[in-house]
Amino acid sequence: MIVAVDGPAGAGKGTITKQVGERLKLLNIDTGAMFRCVTLKLLQEGIDLEEQEKIKDILEVINIELKESGEVFLNGEDVTKKIRKDEVNNLVSPVSVIPIVREKLLALQRTIAEGKNVIMEGRDIGTTVFPNADIKIYLDATPEERAKRRMKQNQEKGMNSSYEEVLENIIDRDKRDSTREIAPLRKAEDAIYIDSTNLKIEEVVEEVVKIVESKKKR
Numbered sequence: 001m002i003v004a005v006d007g008p009a010g011a012g013k014g015t016i017t018k019q020v021g022e023r024l025k026l027l028n029i030d031t032g033a034m035f036r037c038v039t040l041k042l043l044q045e046g047i048d049l050e051e052q053e054k055i056k057d058i059l060e061v062i063n064i065e066l067k068e069s070g071e072v073f074l075n076g077e078d079v080t081k082k083i084r085k086d087e088v089n090n091l092v093s094p095v096s097v098i099p100i101v102r103e104k105l106l107a108l109q110r111t112i113a114e115g116k117n118v119i120m121e122g123r124d125i126g127t128t129v130f131p132n133a134d135i136k137i138y139l140d141a142t143p144e145e146r147a148k149r150r151m152k153q154n155q156e157k158g159m160n161s162s163y164e165e166v167l168e169n170i171i172d173r174d175k176r177d178s179t180r181e182i183a184p185l186r187k188a189e190d191a192i193y194i195d196s197t198n199l200k201i202e203e204v205v206e207e208v209v210k211i212v213e214s215k216k217k218r
């Protein structure tokens with residue numbers, strides 16, 4: 001069983017897929033974390049986005065592990081916190097436009113899910129990674145609401161950023177993610193649209209659980 005959850009930054013995909021995954025015993029795969037790992041590695045190595053050959057070399061040896069606990073390891077190093085920092089936030093969208101990066105991660109995403117029951121979140125899961133997914137959800141919310149949620153998350157992690165900065169980053173990322181040439185952020189035609197702007201986390205979780213369970217019974 002493959003449940004695809006797509007949507008823009010801050011729509012609540014991470015929180016929702018984690019909880020639905022736990023409830024329904026589905027392996028939770030955060031594909032955004034994979035793009036973040038590649039971005040962090042390029043930053044660590046000081047590689048420019050124009051340096052195609054160097055990026056290719058990095059992709060050949062990169063090892064990304066997504067643990068069931070939610071921890072993320074990059075070449076053996078725990079980078080769970082590092083991949084959420086502003087320097088990664090600001091560069092991840094341009095990195096995710098690079099064709100060789102998408103190609104590599106697409107293959108990895110399909111391999112990880114092979115033979116398993118998964119809930120996979122990202123931007124292009126229902127349209128490109130698994131166009132035949134059993135269930136497709138498109139999770140949305142207004143940019144202002146999403147910025148508010150990100151602010152709260154950042155504060156909890158002890159990170160200081162202004163509301164204006166977070167909102168700008170979100171709007172900028174949405175634009176890039178939905179207008180890029182390869183696998184843009186887009187609702188698949190057969191995806192169920194959920195607007196979470198005025199919903200509590202539990203309400204969205206309930207709705208997704210219900211959708212998955214009704215499909216299982218059929």
Ligand code: DC
Binds near residue numbers: 033092093121123125
């Ligand atoms: O979900 P997130 O904010 O962690 O994702 C970070 C970036 O990664 C996002 O701005 C676009 C990119 N991404 C993508 O292009 N395709 C995916 N399936 C997941 C993320």
